[in-house]
Amino acid sequence: MDTKHEIEEQKKYIQKIQEIIKNKKYKYSILTMGCQLNENDSEKLSGMVEKMGYTRVEDPKKADLNIINTCCVRENAEDRLFGKLGELKKIKENNGSIVAIGGCMMQEKHITNKIKESYPFVDILFGTHTLHKFPEDLYKTINEKNKIEDIIDTDGEIYENILVKRNNNIKASVTIMNGCNNFCTYCIVPYVRGRERSREPKAIIEEVKKLAKQGYKEITLLGQNVNSYLKVEKEKGKKIEEYEGVNSFATLLKAINKIEGIERIRFVSPHPKDFTDDVIDAIANCDKVCKLIHLPLQSGNTKVLKEMNRKYTKEQYLNLVEKMKEKIPNLTLSTDIIVGFPGETEEEFEDTLDVVKKVKFEQVYMFIYSRRVGTPGDKMPNQILEETKHKRFNQLKELVESQIEENNQKYIGTTQKILVEGTSKNNKNMLTGRTDSNKVVIFEGSKDLINKIIDLKIVSEHMWYLKGEIISKECD
Ligand code: SAH
Ligand code: SF4
Ligand code: F3S
Numbered sequence: 001m002d003t004k005h006e007i008e009e010q011k012k013y014i015q016k017i018q019e020i021i022k023n024k025k026y027k028y029s030i031l032t033m034g035c036q037l038n039e040n041d042s043e044k045l046s047g048m049v050e051k052m053g054y055t056r057v058e059d060p061k062k063a064d065l066n067i068i069n070t071c072c073v074r075e076n077a078e079d080r081l082f083g084k085l086g087e088l089k090k091i092k093e094n095n096g097s098i099v100a101i102g103g104c105m106m107q108e109k110h111i112t113n114k115i116k117e118s119y120p121f122v123d124i125l126f127g128t129h130t131l132h133k134f135p136e137d138l139y140k141t142i143n144e145k146n147k148i149e150d151i152i153d154t155d156g157e158i159y160e161n162i163l164v165k166r167n168n169n170i171k172a173s174v175t176i177m178n179g180c181n182n183f184c185t186y187c188i189v190p191y192v193r194g195r196e197r198s199r200e201p202k203a204i205i206e207e208v209k210k211l212a213k214q215g216y217k218e219i220t221l222l223g224q225n226v227n228s229y230l231k232v233e234k235e236k237g238k239k240i241e242e243y244e245g246v247n248s249f250a251t252l253l254k255a256i257n258k259i260e261g262i263e264r265i266r267f268v269s270p271h272p273k274d275f276t277d278d279v280i281d282a283i284a285n286c287d288k289v290c291k292l293i294h295l296p297l298q299s300g301n302t303k304v305l306k307e308m309n310r311k312y313t314k315e316q317y318l319n320l321v322e323k324m325k326e327k328i329p330n331l332t333l334s335t336d337i338i339v340g341f342p343g344e345t346e347e348e349f350e351d352t353l354d355v356v357k358k359v360k361f362e363q364v365y366m367f368i369y370s371r372r373v374g375t376p377g378d379k380m381p382n383q384i385l386e387e388t389k390h391k392r393f394n395q396l397k398e399l400v401e402s403q404i405e406e407n408n409q410k411y412i413g414t415t416q417k418i419l420v421e422g423t424s425k426n427n428k429n430m431l432t433g434r435t436d437s438n439k440v441v442i443f444e445g446s447k448d449l450i451n452k453i454i455d456l457k458i459v460s461e462h463m464w465y466l467k468g469e470i471i472s473k474e475c476d
Contacts, residue, residue: 003159006132010048013135014163017052020142028054029063033080034071036268037222038103040173041131042069045102047163048134056165061091065098065138070105072188074370081105085119092121098141100124102131106151107192110373116149127151128193132159155179156194160203170421170451172216176204176252177223181232182271184298185309185376186341186369189224196225196232201246205255212261217419217451219256220266227270227279250278257286263453264419264436265289269296269336272320273311284328291328292362292437295321296336300355301348304341307380314351321359332437334363339396340389341369342380349392356399362407362437364400368393401463408439408461415471416441418456420449440465 001009028049032042045067046056060066066088071077081101088099099122105111106127115122123141126134130150137148156179166172177198180190208219223229229249233240240247244255256265265288270279272295283289295317299305302313312320325331337352356364368389371378418433418441425432430442431449433456442465443456456468 003157004161007159007161010132010135013139014048014051016139017135017142021053024053026054026064027057027062028065028067029057029060030067030069031060031084032069033077034069034073034104036173036220037175037178037224038069038071039167040175040222041103041128042067043164043166043173044131044162045069045134046165046167049138050165051163052135052138060088060097061095063091063097064095065100066091067100067102070101070103072105072108072111072192072372074367074372076370077105078111082119085115085122089119089121098123098138100126100134100138100141102126102128102134104128104189104192107153108188108373112149112151122147124148125151129154129156132162154194156197158197158199160199169214170216170419171218171220172211173220173222174204174207174211175199175222176226177229180224182225182311183309183376185307185380186338186372187377188372188375191374193224196228198223198230198233200241200243201230201252201255202241202243204252205244205246205259208256208259208262212259215261215451217262217453218264218266219262220268221252221256222268224269225271225274226267227274227276231274248278250276250282253279253282253286253289257288263288266292266438268294270294271296272317275320275324280324280327283324290436290438291330292332292334293324293328294334294336295324297352297355297359298336298338299341299344299348300352301344302351304344304348304351307343308338308341308377314355318355318358330436332362333359334365334438335359335361336365336367337396338367338369339392340384342377342384343382344369344384344392349395353396353399356396356403360403360407361400362439363404364396366393366396366400404463405461408463408466411435411439411458411466412461414458415455416458416468417453418443418468419453420445420451422450423447435466441468442466443468443470445470 032039057063124137129152137150140146179194179196181196183190227249246252246255416435420433424430424442431445432442455471457471458466458468460467
């Protein structure tokens with residue numbers, strides 16, 4: 001069966017469940033543990049489940065169906081899952097709710113074996129390649145009271161037209177490609193997400209146009225390697241059905257930039273090795289593309305980068321940053337860094353600090369190296385002591401925090417364009433929004449401003465957010 005028919009088939013299961021749970025006011029909860037791609041998958045699960053007739057609740061105790069969408073990129077995600085499973089066991093004993101666990105971690109055999117052995121009350125296990133079949137899996141659980149394990153190991157397909165229920169009505173994520181072919185030696189993602197594959201230009205453009213019509217202002221394009229969009233397809237000699245001139249990542253940015261109603265375009269994550277000049281030019285020339293670019297560094301040392309299989313050197317990374325800074329006015333950068341990769345010496349770690357000092361990132365996502373079963377990194381003999389890893393992490397954190405304070409000062413007195421996202425969580429009388437560089441700004445203002453882009457003057461900085469004031473219109 002082709003992917004289109006598979007999706008049609010699932011609609012029948014959605015209808016069958018609608019019949020079964022009609023008038024029962026069933027509720028579901030969903031917990032997402034992973035990255036933005038994982039979040040976007042959860043929105044698809046919510047779309048399917050809400051179509052069946054379930055309504056969402058935050059408290060799993062009140063739910064008839066509890067879903068966890070897992071991540072396995074670092075070990076702490078595992079501890080968190082097993083903690084949650086303990087809670088769901090008690091809830092199930094009380095109210096007989098259905099427990100479904102899906103996502104990246106379910107692609108790991110040692111994890112599913114552990115769940116089956118130690119948490120046999122789990123009803124459905126599903127993986128990253130079978131998410132679209134959730135209606136069928138759930139139907140079989142409800143109707144036949146079967147335990148379901150629906151996990152396959154494959155390169156993966158692209159499924160279009162899965163229902164989606166979005167978490168936010170101002171900002172939307174659009175997955176443009178799936179999987180990863182890079183095999184960085186520390187990373188589990190290529191093993192659990194399959195090979196790189198890009199969606200058709202038409203499907204993406206149509207989705208963004210629909211979002212614009214629905215009133216969405218900001219679009220984030222998602223993929224493990226967004227700037228190699230369509231690259232594998234071209235290498236394989238596959239004919240690309242161009243749509244509105246889209247045949248690469250750069251042309252995709254240009255086409256989305258033209259869509260009326262969309263005000264901001266972001267994307268995560270690009271890979272430095274695929275940051276071609278056409279992409280840099282597109283960022284520079286497209287007014288809606290935010291000038292905050294996430295450029296994962298991982299390590300600032302050439303030898304460590306080689307062992308990580310990142311395919312660039314310290315100098316190449318710094319040169320790329322220089323080139324981007326020259327070509328893109330108001331560029332800001334964020335990054336991901338891993339400390340304590342096997343074999344990393346003190347001097348090699350100093351190179352990471354050096355790059356951080358030189359580039360002055362707007363934001364740094366810092367991670368302690370975590371051994372992942374099945375990756376080459378896990379088999380490397382020279383693992384770093386936990387204590388050393390933590391020491392380096394704290395050293396990096398200190399540097400990053402001092403830079404944030406310094407960087408925040410630069411905003412004071414400037415005028416910034418803010419997309420107003422809603423009322424502040426901590427103070428309902430204040431509004432909150434974000435700058436182009438993704439900084440949170442809170443300010444006083446009327447709720448009519450929500451979902452609009454406005455100019456704010458920045459008056460103070462508070463480490464993780466800025467405070468702003470509306471610039472009053474001048475009277476003639
Ligand atoms: N494809 C994206 C990110 C994937 S995972 C990219 O290449 O940027 C997000 C981040 O998690 C990575 O950038 C990396 O910094 C971190 N990460 C991945 N595997 C890790 C591991 N085993 N230990 C610690 N951090 C890891
Ligand atoms: Fe993991 Fe590297 Fe692929 Fe990113 S590019 S998902 S870090 S293997
Ligand atoms: Fe985690 Fe899977 Fe994303 S492992 S980081 S949820 S792709």
